Amino acid sequence: MKAGSNLLNAVSAVALTAGIVVTGAGVATLAGVTIAEAAVVSRVDVRGNSRVDASTVRGNLTISPGSSFDNNDIDESVKRLFATGLFSDVQISVSGSTLIVTVSENQIINQVVFNGNKKIKDTALSQVVQSRQLGAYNDLLLQADIQAIKDAYSAIGRSDAVVTTRLVPVDGGRVNIAFEINEGDRTKISAINFVGNQAFGDGRLADVITTKRSGMLSFLTRKDVYDEDKLRADEELLRRFYYNRGYADFRVISSFAELDEANNEYVVSITVEEGERYVFGDVSIESTVPGIDSDALKGLLETRTGAVYSAKDVEDTIMAISDRVATQGYPFAQITPRGDRDFNNRTISVVYLVDEGTRAYVERIEIRGNTRTRDYVIRREFDLSEGDAFNQVLVRRAKKRLEDLKFFSSVDISTQPGSQPDRVVLIVDVKDQATGEFGVGGGYSNSDGFTATVDITERNFLGRGQYIRASVGGGTDTREYSMSFTEPYFLGYRLAAGFDVFKKTDSSYTGFDDDTQGINLRIGAPITENLYFQTAFKFTQTEYSDLATIASNPESNAISRTIANGGHDVASLSYTLAYSTLDDRTLPREGISARVTQEFAGLGFDADYIKTTAKASYFHMLSESADMVGQFTAGAGNVVSTSGNLRVFDHLFLGQETIRGFDTRGIGPRVFDGSSYVGAAGGTTYFNGSVEVSAPMPMLSRDLGLRFNVFADAATLYGNDIAASDFVSGSSVQTLVGNDMEWRASVGAGITWASPFGPLRVYYAEPVVKQDYDDVKKFGFGASTRF
Incomplete structure (x- = not known):
């Protein structure tokens, strides 16, 4: 920087003399001027500028006519002019009462191009570099851009990328910048x-x-x-x-x-x-805050004496106690776990100390790094906002919620001092990731042949945190279409409101086809961090074809005769309670997942019943070293009519989704016409259970994401409630078989692949206990992928 050198030389030259030195050219150069001998000029003369207006130069000076100035003003003026990025050189001198500012203008960037790039598009690189069209050319900025491009390639695994530049001058003091990129091989x-x-x-x-x-x-x-x-x-x-x-x-x-x-x-x-492995010793709670009863908080303890030590259990306990004391009117109370190790017995005793914390408030919440997800989607996961009492427990909870959204590849929350000692600034750094999925699923059955389903899911629609899914599927005799939408924060509250619309055509029944369409309106909210409640209204309308044939044919089966009125409309209200402590939604290794649903149909339409279903799964790590996970699942369901007999489709049906090795509607009561089984009639009660063990595929690298699983399923469906008169038509008498509680069972094996396209599952199941009238489906597969 020439201006810097001139100043240093001038300071040296006048160290023992006056502040102004006259050169051979007759120009007085301002040198080291002491505060006692500050200079004053009457005007400012700008030279060397062609594109930049002189007023712009003067506006960046700290020196003005009629005011005294010294070396500090000179230094600051030079820095400001260079900081504009408009100049490659700046010199300031004095001639008489005139301050002369001589500048050399940077070239203007006419165009920025990228050559040789294939793995990263031009639009992405344009966001990385700071050199812009019509901006001022700056060599230091250009070097920074080269490094930024290299960093972008390192982020995709190409650390040996080479970046050079080529400058092409054009008319009018402009220059074209070409970044020449050799992407190299993947590192x-x-x-x-x-x-x-x-x-x-x-x-x-x-x-x-x-x-x-x-x-x-x-x-x-x-x-x-x-x-x-x-x-x-x-x-x-x-x-x-x-x-x-x-x-x-x-x-x-x-x-x-x-x-x-x-x-x-x-x-x-x-x-x-690694160190030693510990278990919990004595666990207790102590409080120094008047009004907080320690004994009343003991029911919140997640840590138990004798259990394997877990930092997560300690955190969960802290959160539970913090929530309780906050609701009792102590928002600043601080819960501190104090551990006491017993190295001989390998135990850790924990005392949770409740005392008055530092009174601090959230000044503001700054969000950084989100390029797609909108700020309010992130802010609403916090149970605190600007002006609220700062609570570290609530901050940790917000971090966990943001991670559970699966919108971000990384979430980091830090704090900085605010404008006052009792103010805290929360800094939220996130990095967006892909949230879309393209799914493909299918299977094969003896009756329907191959079936396939294609669906598209977006869990963060337009960066608003909304969920949307569209699905199309079918087989030889079925066609299904559906669409779902969920707004997780309806009206600004933590209420997940949404709808599902669907349509299905099924021609697999004997004697008729059905065409069902409907809508499901739902709204739900968390009760606790692990417990969720949802209520819904559902309306379905089913129309049947070939009714003339059904009415005139005395041999029509009992299932056909129950729907001979031409249609079946159902309106219902339901509620669901769901509980989950799973450690991971994609591949659970520990925890419980449970769900119970009750549906009440009636409201003046064609169905009147109460339907109850329940399912619970327990996951447990059988071997940490082998990553072997055990899973036990149990379920049950019942439907009871509140007016007359149940219609056939108001019954419960069971198949491959519950017991592998059997087709959809593959087990349970069936109609027999004397020579063949003509259709599934459904049942009023079912029970099912499943045991499964999974582990990484032996002899293969775990990096492939392949897991082998073996399983055993069992289920029973019984108790059909079709009216007895429906089994008699003229001289034809049909019978119902399989109405007793008869268990089916299957065993099998499968492979799950955590592929780059999403989880893919393939299984083969062999029924070991079945009835002659059951429909078998031994092979199944499914997959999903992200985009």
Whole structure:
């Protein structure tokens, strides 16, 4: 910077003389002027400018005619002019009473182009660089842009990308900038090594972290891209994993990556120290806040003496106590867990101390990094807002809610001091990720042949946090169409309101076809963090074809005769209670998921019944080292008429969705016409159970995401309530078979693949207990993918 050099030389030259020195050219250069001898000029003369107006130059000076100034003003003026980015050189001098500002203008950028880029589009690179069309050319800015482009390629796993620039001058002091890009090859991760782990194998720990070893499908998943920030986040994931499994002394000794430049591959090494495994010792609550009864809070404890130590259980307890004392009028109360290790017995006793915390308020919430999701979608997950009492527990809860949305690949919440000592600024850093899914599912049955379903789902529609799904499916005899929409914060409250519209045509019945369409309106809200309530109104309208044939044919089966009125309209109200403590929605390893629904049909239409269904699943890790997960599921259902007999389609039907190895409506009572079984009649009561064990595929890398599972299913459906008169028509008498409580069972095996396109499932099930009239479907598959 010439101006800086001139100033330094001038300061040296006049260190022992007056502040003004006359040069051979007759120009007095302002040098080191002391405050005691401050200079004054009567006007400012701007030279060297052609495109930039002189007023712009004067406006960036701290020196004005008639006012005294010194070296500090000179320095500040030079800095301001350079900061505009308009000039490549600035010199300030004095001639008599005139301040002369001589500038050399930067060239104007005429055009910015990118050459050689294929993996990253021009539009994306344009957002990365700061050089813009009609902006001022700046060499320092250009170097920063080169580094920014390299960083963008490193983020997609191309750390060896080479970026150069080519400048092409054009008329009028303008310049074209061309970024020449050699994208290079993908920088892979050849290995991830764990050192010091004894309790858990390398494969299990590799499942925990987000950084993955390169594989044949890594170009789709991009999980093998090395990033130092991601590696730091992986350290935290490992800490959580160990802390929640009793290893309270766990720590990461080091984590780093070495680049093999010859092969363009990273080797990631993570060294850990597991420490001993602890269980909870004595657990108690103490309060120093008058009015808070410690004994009354003991029912909120998630930590139990003798249970394996878990940091999550401690956090859940803190949250529960914090919520309770806040509702009792103590918003600033602070809950601090105090642990006491017994190294000999390997126990940790915990005392939850409730005391008055620091009185601090949230000054503002700043949200950064969200390029798609709107700010209000993030803000509404906080139970506090600007001006509220700062509560660290509520901040942690908001972080968990944001992570559970699955809208972001990373969520980080930090704090900064506010404008006053009792003010706190919350900084929320997020990174958007793909939230759309394209799903394909299907199967094969002896009766329907191949069936297929295609659906499109978007969980963050237009960045508003709304859920929308459209589905089309069918087989040889069926066609299905549906669309769903959910607004998770209806009217600004934590109420999930939405609707489902659907249409289905089914010609698989004997003697008739049915065409069903309807709408389902629903609204739900969380009762607690784990308990959810939903209520809904549903209306369906079913029309039947070939009614003339049904009415004139004395051999028509009992199922056909029950719908010979031409249609069947059902209006119902229902409620659902859902409970979940699952540790992961995609691949649960621990926790409970339960749901119970009651539906009340009537309201003056063609159906009058009360239908109740329930299902619960329990997941438990059978072997941490082998990542073997056990699952037990049980379910039950019952429907009872509130007026007369049930119509056939008001009954319950069971099949492959409940007991694998059997077709849709594959088990339960059936109509027999003396020579063949002519259709499923449904039942009023069912019970089902399932046991399943899954583990990574042996002899294969866990990075492939393949899991093998074996299962055993059992179910029964019985108690048909069709009127007896419907089984007699003229001389024809049909009978109902399978109306007793008869169990079916199947065993099978399958493979689940956590593919880049989403979870894909394939299974084969062999019925080992069945009836002659059951419909069998031994093979099934399904898949979904994100976009």
